[in-house]
Amino acid sequence: MTELRGVGIGLGVAQGPVERMSEALPAPENTPSTQGGDVxxxxxxxxxxxxxxGLEERGAQAGGAAQEVLEAQAMIAEDPTLQDEVDARINAGSTAEWAVHDAFAGFRATLEAVGGYLGERAADLDDIAQRVLAHLRGVSAPGVPDxxxxxxxxxxxxxxxxxxxxxxxxxxxxxxxxxxxxxHxxxxxxxxxxxxxxGAADAAGLATGETVIVDAAAGTVTTDPTADELERAAHRAAERASADSAPLTPGALADGTAIPLLANLGKPADAIDAVARGAEGVGLFRTEFLFLSSSQAPTVGEQREAYRELLAAFPGKKVVVRMLDAGADKPLAFLNDAHEENPALGLRGLRALRASEDILREQLTALAEADAETEADLWVMAPMVATVEETVYFTGLAREYGLKTAxxxxEVPASALLADRVLAHADFASIGxxxxxxxxxxxDRLLGSVAGFQDPWHPAVLRLVRExxxxxxxxxxxxxxxxxxxxDPLLAxxxxxxxxxxxxxAPSALADVRxxxxxxxxxxxxRIAxxxxxxxxxTSARAAAQNAAAHKETHS
Incomplete structure (x- = not known):
């Protein structure tokens, strides 16, 4: 029996035989085209x-955060610059297969050199290129085994x-x-x-067919488990399944302290699942879905209908709507598509909205009209606020439109460190x-090479939350x-x-956190905090919290 370690997602436990992802399609050979450039x-x-x-259809079928990611991938696939690179190789006599392979590889290298958000998009190019090659060859794209x-x-x-x-x-x-x-x-x-x-690096050595126990709560993959270990894991899985079907109750601590549990949603249709899972409202509604698939901003009427559908699903409950958070990995032609050397530190969030204030005002108009037609408790918030002045600007604008809770x-250390001054003007703060x-x-939160630093358990992050x-x-x-x-249940x-x-x-996390x-x-x-x-x-913060939580009975 060996334990491989990584970062667990949730509290689940499962067991079964290993299957590995299929290998990538082999690279095409650089042979001259016999069909001609037009073909x-x-x-x-x-x-x-x-x-x-196909990516957009998968996104529509999946919904939620997946839809945003897949729609962004579809935009990358049809990037005009990338298409020009492919055409240049075809014009030089290459086949479609080689032109796609070589152009995508070149584009990938360029994005990796830029780094940041664009650098992480390089990994998406591999998947897109494989799908295009598979289509050209008339074969299935590499993917999940069956x-x-x-x-x-x-x-x-x-x-x-x-x-x-x-x-x-x-x-x-x-x-x-x-x-x-x-x-992602x-x-x-x-x-x-x-x-x-x-992030379980040693899992690279797992072989197809071997039985493992995957324990997300412990962050371990157990190889060659004993019969007792398999039985204990099955018992835990059954207990979790039973807990999931227990009656839904409002979020609260053992002493009765109320901690409302809300849902992060990406579009109005996601509300049904959130309500079914016991969400007590919405803590983050991402409005980007209305904008990302458009070449121009949606109208006030189009926005109002979407917001009204969302608010109608939560009568009497809190619904927190985030204003358009564009820029960085989500550039929009009508808002901010100018090249930036480091877009994560550029014109994004509220900064981008202030530069195109008409879009912000149209959002606020649509939200105010939807609020007047429904019975939810609407709260609005601005993304990427870094200063007290930005706080005053946004809350003043929201109140101008009759929105009572702004x-x-x-998300920026500056606003965390000045939280007392920010909250002197804002009605609430929401920590991203x-x-x-x-x-x-x-x-960079999307850059695999520094993923080890991107951990909210870090005491520096926790100190800012405490502020x-x-x-x-x-x-x-x-x-x-x-x-x-x-x-993350313990981090919660x-x-x-x-x-x-x-x-x-995410609504699926509500049961474990509750x-x-x-x-x-x-x-x-x-005390655990x-x-x-x-x-x-x-790593040691997580371990210290686990230890403190396990020994709570000696301190309570």
Missing amino acids: ERARVREAITAVAR PGHPFVLVARDLAPADTALLNLDQVLALVTTDGGPTS TAILAREKGIVAIV GVMV TNDLTQYTMAA VGAAGARLGKPVGICGEAAA VVLVGLGATSLSM ATLLAHSLSDAQ EAALAADDA
Whole structure:
């Protein structure tokens, strides 16, 4: 028996035989075309269009965060610059297959050299290129195996298109050698409720057919397990299944302290699942879905209908809507598509909206009109707020449109450190732990080479959360968490101990977080948080919190 370690997603446990992702298609040979440039160009256009539409269809079928990711991939596939590179090679006499292979490889190298968000998009190019090549060759694209029985999927990483539509009747668990807790794979696995461990480098040695136990709660993959270990794992899985079907209750600690559990949603249609899973409202509604697939901004009427549909699903409940968060990895031609050397530090979030204030005003108009037609408790917030002045600007503008509750996203260390002054003007703060970790650790949240730094358990990140929590407590202002950290059950307890008053997450994470909160009192949560804060790094902070949580009975 050997234990391989990685970062677990959720609390699930599963067991089964290993199946590995299929290998990539072999690279084509650089042989001259015998069909002529017009034919080769037409073949490429047809293949790229088919792949882009296929990605969009998968996104529409999957919904949620997966849809955003796959629509972005479709845009990359049809990038005009990339098409020009393909055409140049065809004009020089290459086949469509070689032109795609070579152009995508060149584009990939360019993006890797740029680094940052664009550097991480380089990995997406591999998946797109493989899909286009497969279409040109008339074969299936490499992807998830189908052995005809349930299995544990082991891969270096998964393309978003594969993760989005995993057959959960067959895929018992997912183990990747690469990636971190905020990678696309981790986010989509959490959203779909897949038992998963990411960043388990030693899993590269797992062989097809061998039986393993995947324990996300412990962050371990057990090879060659004993019969007793298999039985214990099966018993735990059955207990979790039973807990999932238990009556839904509002989020609360063991001492009765209410901690509302809210949902992160990407489009109005996601509300049905969130309500069914016991979401007490919406802590983050991403409005990007209305904008990302358009060449121009949606009209006020189009926006109003989408917002009205969302708000109508939550009568009397809190719904927090984030204003358009474009820029960085989500450039929009009508907002900000200018080249930036480091777009993560550029014109994004509220900065981009201020530069095109008409778009911000149209959003606020649509939200105010939808609010007047529905009975939800609408809160609005601005993304990427870094200064007190930006806070004053946005809250003043929101109130101009009659929106009664206006707050800010705390994603930048500057706004966390000045939280008392920010909250003097904002009605609430919502901490986006993904970006807060990125900017605190100077580690691009989408760049695999620095994934080890992108961990919200780091004590530096937790200290900033404590600053915001303390400021909220002093001023009587709510402080929510809407980043991926809230979906980690033990980290959720720590965040409450640091002063968070609500938690928002993918709906699939609600059951685990609800059950874990019920096992701890507020004093427990504060003590566990202090243990994590006293650590020197993310790994030891997580271990310290686990130890403190396990021994709570001796302190309560």
